[in-house]
Amino acid sequence: MNGPVIHDAHTLPVDDNVNPYAFSVDLDGQWFLQKGKMIAYYGQIDFHGIGHGRLDRLIAHSFHSPLHAADWVVAEGRGKMLLADRSFDVNSFDLEDGNLTVRSGNLLAFQPSLSLKQSIVPGFLTLIGTGKFVAASNGPVVFVEPPIRVDPQALVGWADCPSPCHHYDHQYLTGVLGGVRAFTGIGGTSGEEHQFEFVGAGTVLLQSTEQLMAEIATGGVPQQAGVPSATPPNQPSMPRMPGQLGDLQRRFGL
Amino acid sequence: MAQFRLQGSKVLAVDLSGDAVKAKNGAMVAYEGEMSFKKMTGGGDGLRGMVTRRLTGEQMEVMEVKGRGTCYFADRATEINLVTLRGETLYVESSNLLCTDAALRTGTSFTGLRGASQGTGLFTTTVEGSGQAAIMSDGQAVVLRVTPSTPLQVDPGAYIAHTGRLKQHFQSGVNFRTFIGEGSGEAFQIRFEGEGLVYVQPSERNTIGGDV
Structure with a gap:
């Protein structure tokens, strides 16, 4: 009986699945990932919470959904990084000048060459552009x-x-x-x-x-006439400034 | 010598010919032949081991299975990984250990801060000697090799076991942003340096570290 396959920093696949539940990213630059989905990495990689001065430009380019930015992390550096989510199946998809809308809880990670936007359908996110992303499914x-x-x-x-x-x-x-x-x-x-x-x-x-997989909040939308919103207009909600980063409660983890 | 093999990926079959294995209490699902199951008090490490396990919080409910035939083990449909030891030491969380050859010695060792961060206590279980052991993971485990030139960082919630001569450090990226609720969710990692293998599961236990 042979033991399981042993991977090291060089034999880990490049941007491909290690097994149905784990995905290996060959990082050289930046990737966006959902909070807490990294399980292991080789090399020099830093993780930054979004809302960082230095990453402002990147976020302005790839993120058009600032209200839920606090759920995302930027991984920056060089190395191999393993992603997984509660032992759900993970798959990578390539988009070529395309668009794809996905349930917010299912999206794990994406390349910054894609841009992430809130879908007009509540609870869904849309990725537009060219690049690779990783999604989990049950x-x-x-x-x-x-x-x-x-x-x-x-x-x-x-x-x-x-x-x-x-x-x-x-x-x-x-x-x-x-x-x-x-x-x-x-x-x-x-x-x-x-x-x-x-x-x-x-x-x-x-x-x-x-x-269903647990959903992550996609953030509120501007409360304007004509904007389909997730919250019915008669429900009390905290007033928001346009472009504000997350609700105050969420910023303080309440 | 007991022969371990996998029946599918979630059931462990052990062929016994008069010898014994130690297994997690209640993990037997079926057997063929003649078997006897005996509860081993205090993890089967004797009186001293029992006291140590009580003190360190690494209690395991262990039974000794002895007989002739084939015994099948499984636990909550978790994936099972076989580890063959040739004189080295396997460090594993007691909750992830399913079955060991009776020739292997089990004990406890101090892990330091890593344990504290993953909520499994400051101590871990060690398995030493020559023989086979079976460990459990939530989802198929990934085995990663650590060499002196390629150290590995692991999320504490995904770590299950390691073998070899590895030094562990606890590294943290906590900064003021963590406290205003903009942490990266990856604030704590265990860094492994040296020569050895690390077993990682594709899922994270709930840890204190996971939320910051």
Whole structure:
């Protein structure tokens, strides 16, 4: 019986998976990563919390979503770095002058040549440009092409196609009796009445379970007329300055 | 000599021919042949070991499995990694140790600040001698070699075990930004220098260090 494969600083793969759960980055320069996802590294690498004077220019270039900047870290230096997330499957994807929208909790790391923006869909982030990024999923990722309707819990993200719309499949829940059925559950509901519907050309990424990964906050959006916002307008929220870095509570870890 | 092999990646099969292994209490899932299971009080290191384990917080619930046939072990569907020792010492957290050959000696050693940062205490378990041991990880473990020219830094929450002549330092990048809530989340690392192997799991335990 042979032991497991032993890796060292030279045999670790270059920007590729070590096993389905760990990804090795050959760092020479900078990468963005989600807080706390580095498990080990060789070489000289520094980790900076975002909101740093020296990194302001980089962040202005790659980050257009300053309100949640506190969840991201810049790794800077030379060496090999291993990334992993709670033993979920990790995969790398290459974008070539493209765009991809992904659930905020699933994105692990990306090259600064990509720029990260808040999606208009709450809880999702959009990456635009050319470069590599790493995303985690609960079980391997399945790629499908629209037109397709998907279960909300299985959706990881989508590339190049228009944002989805909601689809309700509840013909049998109409009328008075149907209303009673939907409201009380008497007669049974399938639990699959609501889907996301994708149309147009592109690729949809699905994970192979319906267990969601914990979301990370994507930050608030300016409270303006015409801006779809995650918080209903009648809920009290702390006033924010445009471009403010994180909420005060979060800055102080409360 | 007990023969360790993996049945899939989450079940350990041990072939016994009248000899014994030490295993985590309750980890047996099936066996063929004749086996006897005996609880070993205090981690099976004798009275002195028992007192040390109590004092250091490295208690392990261990049983001795003896007999003829094949015994299967598994624990909460965690991945199992085999380690073959030829006279060297394996340092492992007691919670990650599944099974060891009876010919291997187990004990405790002081780890210093590393333990404090990962919330597993200031002490760790050592396994010495010649034979096989099985350790558990959350997700398939990655084995990384450390040489004098390539030291390795590991997140305390992802570390599970190491072998060889390695010196560990605790390094911290805590600065004033950590205290205004803009820490990097990677403020604490263990730096390994020397010659040896480090086992890392693709997941992080909750640590004090993980949040700053």
